[in-house]
Amino acid sequence: MATSKLMKKDLADPRVQAVLDCANTARTILQDRSTLPTALFAQIESYVKQSLPHLKSAAIADKCRDFDLVGIDLWNYSAHLLHEDGPRDPRIKVVNEVHSGVVTRVFALLLLAAAHAVSSRHNTDDPGQKIRIMKVALRASRLCLDREELELASISLQRCSDFIPVESAEDVPLIRIANNHTKDQECSHDDFGALVNEYYLLRLLHSWKSDRLDLADHFYSKISQRADCAEADMTVKQADLMYEVARSLAKTGQSDIAVKWFERAIATLDRCDAQSVTQDVEELRLCTGVAFVELLVSDERDVSHQRAWEILEQLEATHGLYNRVAVQATRFRILAAQRQIDEELILQSLLRIVKMTVLTESSFKTAMKVLRQASKVASSSSLTALAELIHTRLLPELRDTHEKDSTIQCWLEKATVAYILCAKSPASTPQEISVVGIRELLDRIKSEIPALCFTGKATHAAQTLIWQAATGPNTGEWLHLLRHPVFDNAGHLNRARVGRKLMRHAMDHEDFSAAREAFFQMPKSTQDESITRYLAFKLALQSQDDELAMDSLKVVARKAGNDPTYLYACVIEAQKSSMRHMGVAALQAIVGKRPQGVNLTALLRCTARLLMTELDEPGQNLDEVALQVIEIFENAFRSVDELRKLSKDSWRTEVQWWSKNAYNLGVRLCTDIRPESTVRLLETCTSFMDNCPMEDAADLESDIENRRMLCAYLATTALVALGRSGSEDDEYTLQGYLHAQKHIKTFKQLHAKLRRTMHGDTAMQHEQRHFSVLKFELECILRLRQWHNLEVALQACLNSNIDEHWDTLADIVIIIHDQLDTHSLGSETDTLIRDVLQRAVDHCWKAQYDIVKIARWLRFAFTLCLDHIQDDFSYKLLLQAATIAEKARSPDQPSQDLYPDAELQWLATTGFNHAVDLIAVENHTEATKWMEGALELARWVMDEGALHALFTEKRRLADERAANTRG
Template sequence: MFVTTCDELPAHDTAAGVKFILDEVSHRTKRTLSARATHAAQTLIWKKAGAVDAESPDEWCQLLRHAVFESAGHMNKAKIGRKAIAAALARNDTNAARHAFFELPEAAQNESITRYLIFKVALRDSDYELAIKCLTLIAKHAEKDATYLYACVLEAQQSNMRQVAVAALQALSERQPPGVHLPTLLRCTARLLVSELDANTQDMDRMSEPVVSLFERAAKNIPKLMHGSDAQWRLESQWWSKNAYNLALRLCADLHPEHLVRLLEVCVCFLDRCPPEDGPINQHSVPQRRVICHFLAASALIVLGRSEESSYSLECYARARGHITTFMACCAGWATANDVEGPAAPQRHSVLARKFEMLKFDLECILKIKQWDQLDKAVTDFLSFTETDRWDSLADLVIIIHEHARADGVSSTTTARIHELLQKCINMTWKKDKDIRKMSRWLRLTFSIHLHDGNPGFALKVVQQAAGVAQKGYNHQADVYPLDELCWLATTAFNKSVDCLNTGDTEGAAPWIGAALDLARYADDGGSLHANLTHRTKAAEERMRAISARA
């Protein structure tokens, strides 16, 4: 093999001469070289392949794999194959690199160093499937030596295949090999995932899952992240809580509600473990972010609960109650939210508006998961609430809750204060917008509720209240009371008096007749309803006198 050490011949001619000799040896002997001879010859050729210019390494690599060297050991064959792959990569010939790879034994193919070289081939060819397969095999060996996994991360980050870089970082964070700095690794992965999400907003649901999962992994690794100094942990907890918070707020309208909830729960997890911060601004910002996180999480869970009727829906309502409870506790602890005036008044108004929505969501949760034992407290909380102009949004929910509670056989003591809350909704709404159509409907429903619950006194007051409202419309001081609503209420009230007469309760019938006639007087029908009820009243009075005479 002296020819391999000769520098006088052109590289191509030298390689061709060696090939001719090896071909002759193989042809004439019909045998392969011994292991010792193979090792000696391949050593010389290997040196030649590393010494020549870039135009001929592939020819020397081909010679290293000549059939006459079949007795070369597994390790040598693997090294030669990898040298051929590297030479092909140097020429940017990915096809030749793949060919050299597939000529290797399977065991050599699956070694980390070999897979790293083919990973580079996959990146150049934008072959995502091959790249992921290489990463998977490399990651299996990363616990002992993460060198090649780190190398894959660097290669992927410098390529146009950012999704492969993400996969590489995720594989590294999942394995957590010795020596890896987990906080840095997780943050790098998070940055790359978020940038990938921002670049693919058209597929938000699919792209957001790995982002949320990574943030959750960071939360699960809080004990490991806390291993540094207090200052390091403060920075770490701030980084994760702020990024989770900002991402949730930025993509609130686009993220799937479940992903949003999970992201917000990660933020709360880090906020709950944040060391105390110096300065009034920082001390104020953490409770504020915590309140908003629980508010948004509860709202998203309500959306999920409403989306379908299933056990998952009930689970969402139960989870929402947990966030609502914590939200209310956070607001109570945030003393300035309800007490300050002046410059902070807009913020105070915002907090109160959120509290009202949370109380309303809590009622909805109680309704959906039938936690009737919690109803009285929830209603009481509303009755003590004063500063809102959204009472109109609550009335229908209160009516529905009453109907369902009644259908479920809930005791009257549990629903006792519902009437009071409904009346408050009606009164406060009327003060705000004077919507007569809305008002008349609610008065009718309230009247029906009181009658069904055996509260005739309250039902009578509703008729009297309706008469007062109708009088203002009749006198052109407000909108006219809807005729259909007025007729129904006046007629039903009059029929109640008839029911009293049928039971011999002449004393109880009189106020009902008076209330019905008083209301009918303001009907916008030319006096027709009032005349009809007056005629029926005379008949009723004769009947009352007859009953009294018999008594």
């Protein structure tokens, strides 16, 4: 048995010694005010949370004194860790010093508690040691809770609980004391009872911070059962803790639970002996009551509001609290939360606050906060109370001071600004009443203290509010308030803004005399500011004052070195007025002078706008105005290098503006101005579009290419029209056709690129334009005699899928064929011309075009094919003519659509003669076919069958002659 005990002791000794060695090492380090190494701290933390609390007392019996001494030293030496603020070498990795201090103190507590557990077995009658360890444990618990170390706090509180005796269900004393106790023992008993009370408070605090409100309720019941908890100091601690719990719950939205803890806080304060009530108790009662009322009034239930009134009545009944501003502010909050607002009661409450407020910084802020809140529910009452504060408290106080009191003046300014803010708010009285009230308030301030002027900061705030209120029918009256003498400290910028605002208001109401008065009342320096002179220029335009307009424009131009914005604005205003000549003249002068910093392209843009407006004026010579506009656009394009210096976005915007306006003008004026002008305008537009940046603008590229294609089409049309108007061999005319070919090439390239992306009506429209351009190309080839390009152009026409307007193409092809010489006419060209004519005949016949033209084209194609011995195609044309003539004779066709007799006779005769030629070469098969075709065509000649009879007789003779020859 002895051997077994010895073996257990040997097993326990290493653990105890390890703990003691760790503690001694930490003591040595902390004694030098050094920081615990990370490894050592981890070992201490492990002992605190795992090993040390579970060591048996018997294992450390021999080390009891060592544990006690090292625990005391660790507790004392760890103090510097809790307040360590000195710099440390960032290269050394250390633990958080405050956290390590907390852990070290808990470690010290556990060492002391372990030592006490062993020593108490030998000295059970020493209450001093118990109180000593209890105090250390409570201090450690308080430290852990203050540092939010809840796990460590739980360990410390567990050590405290070891000293708390188990109580019965009845309310019995904590420790039963025999009748022969000494006086010292009674004192120890009282001290221990206070420690027990503090233990339960810390338990409650720990439960709250751990979100264990059920445990908090349990420990609250423990506290409420103790008779010695009614002392003043303990009551304040209890009530303060419950107040903090309630307030935190209210912030997190747990209103019902917060109400319970507020009630507990108030009940705890009510248990205080009236004779022991201190100032701290009253302040805590006030804070608790105010916070409780705020929570209750946020609840819309009547029972909550009723309870709020009860709390308020309790506060007012408490000695020394009735005259507190916070109590009256609480009364206001209850009144403001009622369903039916009683403005009279609110006014009484506000006036009471104004009357009893002691003029200190904090009380003034409290009063102003309440008055500002009142403006949201009872604006008229708030205005009355603010005026009362200014008239009865602040002005007399400021007037009676022999020296200028900046603090009181600051309060006066804040109250005045608050009055203006309340007066201008939508919930306040009508604006005409607000303006009068503000004016009377400012007049009274100035009359009672004539030398008083608001500081620059207050002036700016007040004028800003008045400025914002200057809308509606009373704008003028609000604006005149801005010039009140109390605002004489307004800065130069504010004075200028006020003057310009008055000018704008007068001009908006066409009160030009008032606007001139506001302008000439400004200082000279303000008058000569660009924005002021811009307004003066605008005023001059409206009042038809040429002299003022010119003077103002000169000043604006002179000051436009850094920012020509107002100069451009003057041009725009002139453009919108009836005095446009003023804008044009000014722009021309500015362009001539080119003052430093002025952007020439921007000036040209303004001029372009003005001139484009002139195009809309009735009676204008469009050609002359258009030439001026074109010159402006060409000048702008010559400045394109200057435009490239702008930012990317500005460069894109500028180029798009010029290209779009040139495009719109070209489309709009192409039929009204000379072709040369149209071409110049469209080419300028194309030049701008060629320079338009396409980065980050993929959606813009397609639009620009479509516009470029239309510009090329319109320019081609204008150049061809110009060429047609001249003589055939005129050099200027030929240059026009050469110029047109450049635009034709551009159009064809863009059309080939975009045709696949077009659909519906848009695609058809572009195809029609493309077909027109192809005809223009043939016309250019004809006039320039560029026969080497003819085959490609004809093939392009045949590739077109357009079914309309082939009549003009056929006419052009016929003229081209007449102009071709034998060296230029090849078989391929001849075939293409034939195909074009055949296509024209087919499309025009289907579309019921003029049959005379169809007959002429068919005759020309027939002759062309017959001359080149293309018998098969010629024969088909002969039959096609017969078919057309037959359908033209149908009853549903009008008489004017009959195939011309002369054309029929010529075709029939030519076809029959060709058959005779075939007989001569002994091609009887083809001859028979041609004779039958000629006879079929002769049937429809309107000669009563004479031609058909003639051909029949001649055919008989030809057949007989052929038979005799064969016989």
